[in-house]
Amino acid sequence: MSPRDGSRSHHPFGKAADILVRQDAPFNAGPRPERVQASFVTPVDQFFVRNHGDVPDIDPRTFHLTIEGRVKRPFRFSLEEMRRLPKVTVAATLQCAGNRRQELIEERPIPGELPWGMEAISTAEWSGVPLREVLAVAEPDAAAHHVELIGFDEAERHGHRFAFGGSIPLDKAMRPEVLLAYEMNGQPLPPVHGAPLRAVVPGWIGARSIKWLSRINLTEAPSENYFQSKAYRLFPPQTGPENVVWDEGLMLGEFNVSSVICSPGEGETVAAGAQTVRGWAFAGERRVARVDVSIDGGSTWLTAELEPERSRWAWRHWEARVDLAPGPCEIVCRAWDSAAQTQPEGAAAVWNFKGYMNNAWHHVRLTAG
Amino acid sequence: MSPRDGSRSHHPFGKAADILVRQDAPFNAGPRPERVQASFVTPVDQFFVRNHGDVPDIDPRTFHLTIEGRVKRPFRFSLEEMRRLPKVTVAATLQCAGNRRQELIEERPIPGELPWGMEAISTAEWSGVPLREVLAVAEPDAAAHHVELIGFDEAERHGHRFAFGGSIPLDKAMRPEVLLAYEMNGQPLPPVHGAPLRAVVPGWIGARSIKWLSRINLTEAPSENYFQSKAYRLFPPQTGPENVVWDEGLMLGEFNVSSVICSPGEGETVAAGAQTVRGWAFAGERRVARVDVSIDGGSTWLTAELEPERSRWAWRHWEARVDLAPGPCEIVCRAWDSAAQTQPEGAAAVWNFKGYMNNAWHHVRLTAG
Numbered sequence A, B: 001m002s003p004r005d006g007s008r009s010h011h012p013f014g015k016a017a018d019i020l021v022r023q024d025a026p027f028n029a030g031p032r033p034e035r036v037q038a039s040f041v042t043p044v045d046q047f048f049v050r051n052h053g054d055v056p057d058i059d060p061r062t063f064h065l066t067i068e069g070r071v072k073r074p075f076r077f078s079l080e081e082m083r084r085l086p087k088v089t090v091a092a093t094l095q096c097a098g099n100r101r102q103e104l105i106e107e108r109p110i111p112g113e114l115p116w117g118m119e120a121i122s123t124a125e126w127s128g129v130p131l132r133e134v135l136a137v138a139e140p141d142a143a144a145h146h147v148e149l150i151g152f153d154e155a156e157r158h159g160h161r162f163a164f165g166g167s168i169p170l171d172k173a174m175r176p177e178v179l180l181a182y183e184m185n186g187q188p189l190p191p192v193h194g195a196p197l198r199a200v201v202p203g204w205i206g207a208r209s210i211k212w213l214s215r216i217n218l219t220e221a222p223s224e225n226y227f228q229s230k231a232y233r234l235f236p237p238q239t240g241p242e243n244v245v246w247d248e249g250l251m252l253g254e255f256n257v258s259s260v261i262c263s264p265g266e267g268e269t270v271a272a273g274a275q276t277v278r279g280w281a282f283a284g285e286r287r288v289a290r291v292d293v294s295i296d297g298g299s300t301w302l303t304a305e306l307e308p309e310r311s312r313w314a315w316r317h318w319e320a321r322v323d324l325a326p327g328p329c330e331i332v333c334r335a336w337d338s339a340a341q342t343q344p345e346g347a348a349a350v351w352n353f354k355g356y357m358n359n360a361w362h363h364v365r366l367t368a369g
Helices: A032-038 A079-083 A101-104 A131-138 B035-036 B079-083 B101-105 B131-138
Strands: A022-024 A029-031 A063-070 A075-078 A088-095 A121-130 A146-157 A160-168 A181-182 A198-200 A211-221 A260-265 A273-282 A286-296 A316-324 A329-337 A362-368 B020-023 B028-029 B062-068 B076-080 B090-097 B120-131 B144-159 B158-169 B179-183 B196-202 B213-219 B258-263 B273-282 B288-294 B314-323 B328-335 B364-368
Touching: A032 A260, A063 A131, A075 A131, A088 A181, A088 A198, A088 A316, A088 B158, A121 A131, A121 A260, A121 B079, A131 A181, A131 B364, A211 B213, A260 A286, A273 A286, A273 A329, A273 A362, A286 A316, A286 B076, A286 B179, B020 B062, B035 B258, B035 B273, B076 B079, B076 B131, B079 B144, B090 B196, B120 B131, B131 B179, B131 B213, B258 B288, B258 B364, B273 B288, B273 B328, B273 B364, B288 B314
Parallel strands: A063 A211, B062 B213
Antiparallel strands: A022 A029, A063 A075, A088 A121, A121 A181, A146 A160, A146 A211, A181 A198, A260 A273, A273 A316, A286 A329, A329 A362, B020 B028, B062 B076, B090 B120, B120 B179, B144 B158, B144 B213, B179 B196, B258 B273, B273 B314, B288 B328, B328 B364
8 A cells, every 4th residue: 555545444543544654564644734734633533643563452450650760669550540640731742753754765765764744743632640740759869860761562673572662851751741641632542642641742752752651760861772772863964874873863852943834735736826825833842933934945935824822832833825926836934933943944954864853944846827 | 443453452341452343332342263262161351242332330339139020029139148149150151142143244234233253152150149049039929920130231222221121031030040140250240241240041142141230120021121122033034124013023032053163264274184173062052962064065064073061051162173175165064952953054044134143054165275
């Protein structure tokens, strides 16, 4: 089946018939641009899925979460006990660090990684317990600087099978927006999104929002799990599989500023004259300050109208009215964050051999006629 | 006197003979690139000066700082009382939002603003009282969201004379790195740098580190002072004096990621073959993760060697060994921050009519021979 073929009507895990599937096993898929644009909160059946192994089968009646490591009071929680702690809801955008990898691949091949278009991003209302409430019970000791999160799911890399995991610094873990979530959009968390319990780390790469949580381990240093210590690192452009030193890349965490045009879509023919361009912008830990749109390749710009900020931790949809002359044209967008930081111009300038964190200007080529 | 003429031996305020003067009154000046590069901490006589009015004459014996507005306990502090509070030292880089404006001016004129090269940046060890200690005494009430800082210095704009001021959000004001400083590099704060007491807001534009502090005012909204509400905003490229709506620009605060080549210098002739390129990188609230250097205009890169991080709030010097073929050449640098954010490629892409926040790739044109 072609990744771009959305015609089959049944996907695993109750996903919508028109979702874009990038891989069948493990299942990796995300919403088409028009679905991304359709609503601030992504419906569960459209929410993107980035799995590294099979969805584990966990019995919620016997489920326990273990909290251990550099804490004064290691303990185990049942789901029942978890639900007695304060429940909060945070609307947060999750995005895969590999979103928009396809544009990098068009610069230079990136073998062995999923060729995500712009569909590895979605927004949900997550409900659960702030991680810091659980940490407060465990009492991190003075040597605790990182919070390792380990899932029940297993991945296989280089002939080894191991649990998916990663870590976030204790500072971030103590912030009120970081949740252990058991609901998504007001419904019980579905199995494919991490039931019965997952982490949600707003503003950070999706890989840190560990699903199917089994264990929380307070540590002095970042996790030694493969997906923290080797994968999800940003390497310089001159680095490839042949010369990589895995410890030397930038360990990814916080997101950079990015924006995307969702409509019109790549390759479309639209009427010449007034058109509305729509998309989203997202700035991770920072705020989105402005989105610029150009119809002349970035020589001149107009300012898009941003939707009000509905959540500190979510994307903002935007739209801009443009006037298209008949013929081929290219529309470009770029966002600015609250630190007056904008996106780099070209994908060539951000290419890296694992294909992460592409936040170059986004281009859509059209014909107006 | 030409701004590039450093030959006169006496500057006001004890500044070094070779400092680059951009304006005589008010006095605005900064260190030459080789001085910037010479040490992690900038000597006081080289530290850049960005003043908007005359240096006020304040008697430290009668000086009081007032804390008022949305607080439960408004009060006044003498310097003696201030010195009894906990004293901390933070090594922090300050940079003017207009640093590197000259490169923007080369794209399109920016009348009425100082044509800073790359000298509006320096690093000092600041000692004083954490602002939050003072705020804790005053007890901000529930409506306090911003901390307005007002100086004794006066500026004249559009026919009005008023005190220089600005504000920072209460969240930032409560962070331990934000100081009310009365020492600089272990010596009493000199008059030109804000004696007897100034704010130091690490990671933020220099304009928020208010000098000659007279008053702290807790408020619901950002300061209405001209330098917060109208100046120091980032406007879109299509905005100019003829169509500006002052309230609509991005109110500047946190710094974006930037880097600069300090040596070799622009226009120099150097020996062909192995050369060492040196400079600094700075990421504001974030960390510097990597610096790339190119000798082919950005087609290929090598990774610079970064000095160890000496302070969470300061620049990092770097160096890279390059091999130059005989003839004209252009060296380029760019930095990456801890959120995998890099600098935009060209000054044209970040041009704005007030000339702020230029963090485009930095270029130096040389002849190797």
